[in-house]
Amino acid sequence: MAREKIVVAGGTTKSWKLLLGLRIFAFMATLAAAIVMSLNKETKTLVVATIGTVPIKATLTAKFQHTPAFVFFVIANVMVSFHNLLMIVVQIFSRKLEYKGLRLLSIAILDMLNATLVSAAANAAVFVAELGKNGNKHAKWNKVCDRFTTYCDHGAGAIIAAFAGVILMLLVSAVSISRLLINSKNFSTTATTTSVV
Amino acid sequence: MVKLTQRLGGLVLRFAAFCAALGAVIAMITSRERSSFFVISLVAKYSDLAAFKYFVIANAIVTVYSFLVLFLPKESLLWKFVVVLDLMVTMLLTSSLSAAVAVAQVGKRGNANAGWLPICGQVPRFCDQITGALIAGLVALVLYVFLLIFSIHHVVDPFLLRKS
Numbered sequence: 001m002a003r004e005k006i007v008v009a010g011g012t013t014k015s016w017k018l019l020l021g022l023r024i025f026a027f028m029a030t031l032a033a034a035i036v037m038s039l040n041k042e043t044k045t046l047v048v049a050t051i052g053t054v055p056i057k058a059t060l061t062a063k064f065q066h067t068p069a070f071v072f073f074v075i076a077n078v079m080v081s082f083h084n085l086l087m088i089v090v091q092i093f094s095r096k097l098e099y100k101g102l103r104l105l106s107i108a109i110l111d112m113l114n115a116t117l118v119s120a121a122a123n124a125a126v127f128v129a130e131l132g133k134n135g136n137k138h139a140k141w142n143k144v145c146d147r148f149t150t151y152c153d154h155g156a157g158a159i160i161a162a163f164a165g166v167i168l169m170l171l172v173s174a175v176s177i178s179r180l181l182i183n184s185k186n187f188s189t190t191a192t193t194t195s196v197v
Numbered sequence: 198m199v200k201l202t203q204r205l206g207g208l209v210l211r212f213a214a215f216c217a218a219l220g221a222v223i224a225m226i227t228s229r230e231r232s233s234f235f236v237i238s239l240v241a242k243y244s245d246l247a248a249f250k251y252f253v254i255a256n257a258i259v260t261v262y263s264f265l266v267l268f269l270p271k272e273s274l275l276w277k278f279v280v281v282l283d284l285m286v287t288m289l290l291t292s293s294l295s296a297a298v299a300v301a302q303v304g305k306r307g308n309a310n311a312g313w314l315p316i317c318g319q320v321p322r323f324c325d326q327i328t329g330a331l332i333a334g335l336v337a338l339v340l341y342v343f344l345l346i347f348s349i350h351h352v353v354d355p356f357l358l359r360k361s
Contacts, residue, residue, distance in 0.1 A: 066310040069299035105349075112284055112345065116291045123292035124299035127248040131300065132311065138245040139304065141313040173284060180353055 015182075019175045020091055026168035027084035030118060033161035034077035037125075040064045040158065042151040062144065062151040069128040070155070076121030077162060080114045080169065087111075104183055108176040115169035122162035129155055203351065204271060210344050215263035217337035218256045218290075224330035225253050230323040241320040243327070248300035255293035256334060259286055259341075276352045283345045290338045294331065301327055 042062045047055045064070040087107065133152060135143040145152040231240045243249040266279060305324065307315035317324040 060310075062310070066308065068302060072295075072299075108349070109346070112287075115284075116288050119288045120291040120295035124295040127251070127296040128299050128303065130247060131303065136245065138239070138241070139313075139316050142311070144311050170285075170288070174281070177280065177284075177349075177353070180349075 029165035030077045030081040033158045037158035040154045062148040069124045073121045073125040080118045111173040111176045115173045119166045214340035218259040221256045221330045221333035228326035230320045241323040248296040252293045252297040280348045287341045294334045
């Protein structure tokens with residue numbers, strides 16, 4: 001009882017099920033954000049200038065690759081959804097194994113890192129999108145959204161999905177840290193010889 | 198003896214993060230430049246852009262939080278909350294830094310496809326000071342990541358290294 005790990009990986013406890021459910025939702029949210037933003041493209045033919053009575057049209061395309069913040073958004077969401085997928089697989093297939101060594105700690109740290117990553121990506125995208133939607137009078141940057149409405153709507157949907165992913169990843173990190181706390185000897189108040197995680 | 202050096206290390210890290218966040222706030226607030234060509238004068242302030250305002254607010258919150266945690270006594274029960282709050286503060290720092298860098302990149306390079314011209318050519322000193330503030334924010338972020346790992350090691354003790 002002295003120094004051994006007192007936790008055996010059970011499989012069907014409440015925190016296990018809660019963590020699995022949260023991870024599945026976070027995976028779906030970040031994957032949806034990545035897919036919607038990566039397919040975001042709109043082509044429009046606009047009147048650029050008028051010479052005399054002849055309007056000159058140009059075909060302009062709005063793609064997500066034009067903005068580095070959106071590229072970062074797509075890449076970060078893909079990374080976080082891949083991390084969630086990996087963790088789901090690890091969680092399902094390791095019900096019989098014991099949590100020894102670094103496993104719980106590395107899962108908690110990876111969850112925290114990915115939570116910060118997805119929050120950074122979502123925030124960068126939302127501020128750049130706000131610039132595109134409202135423009136900036138001081139820097140003389142025009143609005144983009146009044147002409148490319150579908151592009152802006154899809155982008156807004158992707159960003160909302162990413163923010164849902166941020167909240168879910170924060171909850172996932174909290175649950176992972178609490179599982180770490182249960183395992184740590186300092187915080188087990190009751191004699192838990194068969195404490196399952 | 199080990200405990201004293203550990204506690205001292207934590208205090209030093211937190212004080213350094215406090216200084217970095219404070220430096221970021223001050224550098225961004227005092228960045229203001231007026232440039233005039235012919236009769237048009239352009240005043241560039243940090244409050245023109247929403248991302249910079251968010252950066253200032255977030256780093257101000259981090260400064261105040263670091264200052265308060267510096268004075269937390271060693272055996273207080275609030276150290277468990279410090280772990281959670283450290284994670285939230287790290288997320289706040291990354292999001293504010295990432296938003297400010299994204300918008301500053303648009304200001305520096307412009308966006309040719311949207312017809313947005315870069316503004317750094319007209320207000321170079323403003324741009325340099327913003328860059329300095331962002332670097333200070335990055336330093337604060339790195340220090341807070343270290344502090345997060347430090348807090349977890351200290352408070353949670355996942356390797357059961359402490360014999361108690």
